[in-house]
Structure formats: structure tokens, C-alpha cells
Amino acid sequence: MGAPPLTVHSSDTGPQAAGWCVADGCSSDAHACPCGYAGHPSIACTCSPGQADRYRRHISGPLLDRVDMMLELPAQTVEGFLTIDDGIEGTSLSIRRRVMSACSFRAAREVDTKATTMERANLGKKHPRVLEAQAGLTPRATLLVRRFLQHDGAGGRSHGRLVSLSRTIADLDLSMAVDEQHVAEAAGLHLKDRASWLR
Incomplete structure (x- = not known):
């Protein structure tokens, strides 16, 4: 329920997944700051700009080179994930x-x-x-x-x-x-x- 995490998906050549023509891969996520609320629509971030910058620098350039896609996902409300969307x-x-x-x-x-x-x-x-x-x-x-x-x-x-x-x-x-x-x-x-x- 924190800030929108940065979700990354990285794939490499491998056997096809069942029903989809995609290779095996991995995905992970990270928040944009240590407290996890940077960019949140209703909860204020408590991190200083310096703290957020140091946190982001833990992800190195060579690691980012290996990432296929980086997607920013917005924070979701309780009503949002409990509602059934037909x-x-x-x-x-x-x-x-x-x-x-x-x-x-x-x-x-x-x-x-x-x-x-x-x-x-x-x-x-x-x-x-x-x-x-x-x-x-x-x-x-x-x-x-x-x-x-x-x-x-x-x-x-x-x-x-x-x-x-x-x-x-x-x-x-x-x-x-x-x-x-x-x-x-x-x-x-x-x-x-x-x-x-x-x-």
C-alpha cells in the first residue's frame, strides 16, 4: 500500500512458458525511496532528496542494462483491489x-x-x-x-x-x-x- 514500486522484468532465452510464446524470466520491484511513499497520492514521503538519491544509486547501471522493461505502477486503494472488475x-x-x-x-x-x-x-x-x-x-x-x-x-x-x-x-x-x-x-x-x- 506504499508508493508505486518500480517493477522490472528481465528475460533470457529459455523454454516457452505454457500457452505463451515468452521465454523464462524474472521480475522484481523496488520503491523510489526508503520509506516507500514517494509519489503516493495521499501519504506524504518522509525521505529527504538526498536519502532518495542514495537509495536509488544502490541499483547499478550494469544491473539496469540487464532489465528488459521498467514499469511504474500507481498505488492501489483498498477498494480498488477488492472490487471485482468483470x-x-x-x-x-x-x-x-x-x-x-x-x-x-x-x-x-x-x-x-x-x-x-x-x-x-x-x-x-x-x-x-x-x-x-x-x-x-x-x-x-x-x-x-x-x-x-x-x-x-x-x-x-x-x-x-x-x-x-x-x-x-x-x-x-x-x-x-x-x-x-x-x-x-x-x-x-x-x-x-x-x-x-x-x-
């Missing part, structure tokens, strides 16, 4: 259908591009330019990836995560090419709060 089941079903459609599209795309399971597993070991080409980045999308990384001060692992996440978003759009829109959305998920956590 629309949740329908929303979950529509999301599942979209994900499975993207899985089918990806499988067909990889047949066309002759991508193998071993190649997918070794994407992170490839030269950045090879990775960008295999992911299908347009020239403008490639420039945008580099601009985001330079601005953020991210490392090589972050490049691979950003390109892979952009490719996944393009698959959800059933797009063979990864364009600027896909990269911008991926950067918002992958790099969004990195600067604030490293200040």
Missing part, C-alpha cells in the same frame, strides 16, 4: 489473442529470414550492426536506437535489450520492419527511468 477477463483474453498472433507472425517471419533457435539464443553475442540488421531495423530506427543510448549513457547489453524489445513490439504490430515508432515505445519501457535511478 472486464478484466475479457481484456486478458484479448491480450492473449494478440500475443499469440504475434507469436505466429514471428514464427513465419523467422522462417522467411531463416533465423534458427541457436541464432536467437546468441543474439546478445552478435555485433550491434549484425543484431540491428537481423532484427529488421530501418535506417531511421537504427539512428534512433543510437541516439537513445548516447543520451542515456547505456552499455552494450542495453543496446541488445532495446533492439530485441523493439523487434517484439514490431511483431505485436505484425510488422516485418522495426521502425522509429517501435524503437520509441521500447525506449520508453527500457530506458524510461534509468537516469533518475542513477542520479
Whole structure:
């Protein structure tokens, strides 16, 4: 019931989860300050700016490079999590259908591009330019990836995560090419709060 935690999800190549075309992964969460109430709509944070900054700096840049997505979740009221929303089941079903459609599209795309399971597993070991080409980045999308990384001060692992996440978003759009829109959305998920956590 504290402040909105920063929830992170990181995945690596592994067997498919039942019913979903996603790899095994892990998720964790962290509050933005020691007391846990920074950003809370009704409870005041008791931490000084210096305390919050020191708390955030415990999460290192190399660790953030390994995170696929960073999502900020708002604090939830008691009424909110006790209320039964009849629309949740329908929303979950529509999301599942979209994900499975993207899985089918990806499988067909990889047949066309002759991508193998071993190649997918070794994407992170490839030269950045090879990775960008295999992911299908347009020239403008490639420039945008580099601009985001330079601005953020991210490392090589972050490049691979950003390109892979952009490719996944393009698959959800059933797009063979990864364009600027896909990269911008991926950067918002992958790099969004990195600067604030490293200040």
C-alpha cells in the first residue's frame, strides 16, 4: 500500500512458458525511496532528496542494462483491489489473442529470414550492426536506437535489450520492419527511468 514500486522484468532465452510464446524470466520491484511513499497520492514521503538519491544509486547501471522493461505502477486503494472488475477477463483474453498472433507472425517471419533457435539464443553475442540488421531495423530506427543510448549513457547489453524489445513490439504490430515508432515505445519501457535511478 506504499508508493508505486518500480517493477522490472528481465528475460533470457529459455523454454516457452505454457500457452505463451515468452521465454523464462524474472521480475522484481523496488520503491523510489526508503520509506516507500514517494509519489503516493495521499501519504506524504518522509525521505529527504538526498536519502532518495542514495537509495536509488544502490541499483547499478550494469544491473539496469540487464532489465528488459521498467514499469511504474500507481498505488492501489483498498477498494480498488477488492472490487471485482468483470472486464478484466475479457481484456486478458484479448491480450492473449494478440500475443499469440504475434507469436505466429514471428514464427513465419523467422522462417522467411531463416533465423534458427541457436541464432536467437546468441543474439546478445552478435555485433550491434549484425543484431540491428537481423532484427529488421530501418535506417531511421537504427539512428534512433543510437541516439537513445548516447543520451542515456547505456552499455552494450542495453543496446541488445532495446533492439530485441523493439523487434517484439514490431511483431505485436505484425510488422516485418522495426521502425522509429517501435524503437520509441521500447525506449520508453527500457530506458524510461534509468537516469533518475542513477542520479
